[in-house]
Amino acid sequence: MILTIDIGNTNIVIGCFDKKCLLFQERFETNHQSASLEYAVILRETFSLYGIDTSNIEGGIISSVVPSVTDTIKVAVERFTGSSFLVVGPGIKTGLKMEVDNPAQQGSDLVVGAVAGIHNYPVPQILIDMGTATTVSVINQDKAFIGKMILPGVAISLDALSSHTAQLPTVSIDPPRKLIGSNTVDSIKSGILYGNAGALDGLIDRIEQELGESCTVVATGGLSPVITPLCRHQILLDEALLLKGLLLLYEKNCNSQG
Incomplete structure (x- = not known):
């Protein structure tokens, strides 16, 4: 094991x-x-x-x-x-092609996710990781990591909204009953959740436009099951994506050492 x-x-x-x-x-x-x-x-x-x-x-x-x-x-x-x-860090073999300005500055989680994405899904790909921050990584047709976008995470946005306003309460992250909120709590939920879903939809559109082709879109991270169902694009949910990538890297490095 x-x-x-x-x-x-x-x-x-x-x-x-x-x-x-x-x-x-x-x-x-x-x-x-x-x-x-x-x-x-x-x-x-x-x-x-x-x-x-x-x-x-x-x-x-x-x-x-x-x-x-x-x-x-x-x-x-x-x-x-x-x-x-x-x-995961210097000295670990990943097999991942990095076409970015400074490959050493890319977070290990992005590298691990890209390794798993390429192994499990068709390219080109858009990989969305919804954690503390939301990262949107792009893998091109040649299976190279070509860059990413970083957004404030859902929880960070929600915390900032409640902590920097005098009259807005802290709310739980679950879908509102409808898009147009008729009370403050539902209005906050709608704005945060549908706002993040809309941001992802917009980024997917722009990425595909820049690449000139459609992409496989995969999402992972703790909040991805909450946000991705609200998106209009087809997004594959893989909550174990990074763990799968870690297993691949373990096998690659242990086999090479053996």
């Missing part, structure tokens, strides 16, 4: 694979103050919940956009499983 871990600004997502089969996928909060022992306890409880013996873990791989948490998690999982873990 292989353990894959994606460390984001808001959440950490873990997935355990037995060969190509994803046994489970869970997420928990990214806490910059937690010690490795605290993360190890979370891992122990998760594995216990699914009845998985840690002695079956052969190894694993970590992708992170939070450097201060990366080593803490690595220490936790290596102690917990007794196996060595790779970290």
Whole structure:
């Protein structure tokens, strides 16, 4: 079994694979103050919940956009499983063509998502990752990563709206009853959710216009199941996209080392 871990600004997502089969996928909060022992306890409880013996873990791989948490998690999982873990970064073979100004500045999560996208879906592609920020990455017909767009995430937009206004309340992120809100709560929900869906639709239109061809559109990330059903474009939902990419990178690097 292989353990894959994606460390984001808001959440950490873990997935355990037995060969190509994803046994489970869970997420928990990214806490910059937690010690490795605290993360190890979370891992122990998760594995216990699914009845998985840690002695079956052969190894694993970590992708992170939070450097201060990366080593803490690595220490936790290596102690917990007794196996060595790779970290996506310099020295990791990806096989991904990067046609951008500075490939080293691209986040590891975008690289991992692109690797999985190319492996699993037709190109050209638009990959949408809806986390703390919303990133829209583009893979061209030659399977090269050619760039991205970054938008404020849904939760960030909602927090900014409520924290910077005197009379607007904090609301939950679930679809309003109708587009035109007849009360303040539904009006905020409609504006945030349909506004983000409209932004994605608009970006997809403009990307396809610039490329001169239609694209496969794939979405992942914690908020993608909420927003993508509101979009007018056909968008494939793959909540395990980054975990699949991590497994591919693990296999690529372990096989090359062997």
